[in-house]
Amino acid sequence: MNEKNINLSIDIQGLKLKNPVIAASGTYGFGREYAEYVDLNDWGGISVKGLTLEERIGNPPPRTVETPSGMLNAIGLQNPGVHAFIQNELPFLRRFDTAVIANVAGNTAEEYATMARILDKADIDAIELNLSCPNVKKGCMAFGSTPEGIFQVVKDVRRETRKPLIVKLTPNVTDITEPAIAAQEAGADILSLINTLLGMVIDIHTRKPVLANNTGGLSGPAVRPVAVRMVYQVAQAVSIPVIGMGGITSGKDAIEFILAGASAVMVGTWNFADPACVKKITEEIKAYMIRYDISDLKELVGKVEIY
Amino acid sequence: MTKWNSGIVLENKRIRSTDIYIMKVRLKGDVDPSYPGQFVNIRCSKGTDPLLRRPISILRFDPAENIFEIVYEVRGKGTQYLSLLKQGEDLDVLGPLGNRFCLKEEYERIAVVGGGIGIFPLIHLLESLPEKVFADVFFGFRDSDRILWEILPKKDNIKLYISTDDKSFGYGGFITDLFKENTSDKKYDAVYTCGPKPMMKIVAEACMAKDIECFVSLEERMACGIGACLGCACRVQTENDKIGYGHVCKDGPVFNARKVVL
Ligand SMILES: Cc1cc2nc3c(=O)[nH]c(=O)nc-3n(C[C@H](O)[C@H](O)[C@H](O)COP(=O)(O)OP(=O)(O)OC[C@H]3O[C@@H](n4cnc5c(N)ncnc54)[C@H](O)[C@@H]3O)c2cc1C
Ligand SMILES: Cc1cc2nc3c(=O)[nH]c(=O)nc-3n(C[C@H](O)[C@H](O)[C@H](O)COP(=O)(O)O)c2cc1C
Ligand code: FES
Secondary structure (H helix, E strand, O other): HHHHOOOOOOEEOOOEEEEEEEEEEOOOOOOOHOOOOOOOOHHHEEEEOEEOOOOOOOOOOOOOOEEEOOOOOOOOOOOOOOHHHHHHHHHHOOOOEEEEEEEOOOOOHHHHHHHHHHHOOOOOOOOEEEEEOOOOOOOOHHHHHHHHHHHHHHHHHHHHOOOOOOEEEEOOOOOOOHHHHHHHOOOOOOOEEEEEEOOOOEOOOOOOOOOOOOEEEEEHHHHHHHHHHHHHHHHHHHHEEEEOOOOOOHHHHHHHHHHEEEEEEEOOOOHHHHHOOOOOOOOOOHHHHOOOOOOOHHHHHOOOOOO | EEEEEEEEEEEEEEEEOOOOOEEEEEEEEOOOOOOOOOOEEEEEOOOOOOOOOOEOOEEEOOOOOOEEEEEEEOOOOHHHHHHOOOOOOOEEEEEEOOOOOOOOOOOOOOOOEEEHHHHHHHHHHHHOOOOOOEEEEEEEOHHHHHHOOOOOOOOOEEEEEEEOOOOOOEEEEEHHHHHHHOOOOOOEEEEEOOOOOOHHHHHHEEEHHHOEEEEEEOOOOOOOOOOOOOOEEEEEEEOOEEEEEOOOOOOOOEEEEHEEEO
């Protein structure tokens, strides 16, 4: 096996990725911010900052706090709105050879459907429904945490678009397979997980939470074992492909998710520590494939050997 | 020219018996120049804890030698890691980040008010001040040990006023009081301030009352440092007088005092 005959590309239900490493929504802005530091062509795809129908200003500061090998965030979906994204951000992203995924969040099922209708006509490669943002008062997680809520939203959105439809799941539930199955039944093409785990940090001197939102979403290496376990459980429970994420920092971490059942992975928080990580991660995946004589990454998906 | 991403520690030394260190770093490659007010975001571990980079102001930049200097106070894990770096070790550094202090051609007299770790970006500004501009500089320190004589600018066009919280040197009390006492009869073209928020608020309000241009350099918790995560939000006044959020790492750290809500 040598580098030349290694195939990292994958077609997931029509979402074509030249490599399986995607930037996770909310951690990569609209790509533009990183372009001075990284060759955006290195990414298999970029999932943009969560979009809403109208502009949102987000939560008051402080919005982030570091935790052991992780961080909490409560950004509150600050974004310019779906129309401004299509007009001002998309043309720039399209200059690069990378799949563009529009991550969307709504307050009502109708809002999700409206955004899907708008994005269906836009030059994007997939829509990712964020049904799981823990940092906004209405919507989002309210849908994302019940299978009925998910079923309704996904069904309404499915009617509006033929683009590959990714449904992003919240880990803040007792049984992750229930929402996963509901999304599949309602017509999702792909599932992505995990979004952040709800957490809290208290300043013992002021006796106040550090985040102005009181609570926030935990991400980074600290969540990785939870994420791998959930990806494994979901991949066992559904027949549609899964995109795995949560604390990925290396090719080794990515392979862990792939063995657990992920067809591709997303990298979020680690970009903050190492903006050039995408290249290292894909190189490390390749090195692993050479070592174990694997020519096509697809051969590895879900190949964990359970006791 | 490229953004900074890696350097080698040339010098990293503790300033006397304080918990403040000064570090000199040589950047690799052909790099962008930096300007007063800008900062770097430094990786402070080789693993995942601490996870996020730490923002530190640029104290000086020598474009001929590709060397920059920073001064930092050891507070927690990140700055502790920095303090242990030895000469010759690599430093993973993103920069130069953020905007810069605006110093207009026609300015003749400015004032600078800094407290604690807020004085470092201001020193960069003072060192690059044209000779024709006069500056009254007000720096507040916790105690006389922490007065960083080693890096305070000594130039004919700069007059230094110093206060200490514990009254061990110079004016005993708030730097804002010293500032107000000495400036009531003066007219500045602009005032620059960086330090604790309550201090900047008093300075900004005093300036706005007299219709003097005031620039504040803000601090906020950061994750990416480059405008992608939207974590470092600060309240700003938008065009239609509504409150919105700006981002300290990208729109700042320097803001016109009239445009931010302190
Ligand atoms: C634009 C900018 C420029 C800065 N310039 C300098 C400088 O020139 N020299 C210097 O010594 N420090 C500077 N700081 C502050 C410095 O970033 C923090 O002191 C440092 O991140 C603390 O990291 P730590 O791991 O040592 O401590 P931690 O354990 O992370 O924190 C120690 C304490 O510092 C507080 N803290 C952590 N991060 C920040 C932050 N970003 N802003 C305010 N408080 C924080 C925490 O609440 C905690 O109480 C600057 C900050 C910003 C945003
Ligand atoms: C600062 C920040 C902002 C985020 N914003 C979004 C968002 O807008 N939409 C979304 O679906 N997920 C968002 N996420 C979640 C990430 O996409 C990802 O699911 C999570 O962080 C786990 O991956 P990681 O550990 O690699 O970061 C955000 C995460 C962070 C850290
Ligand atoms: S720190 Fe990420 S946007 Fe400023």
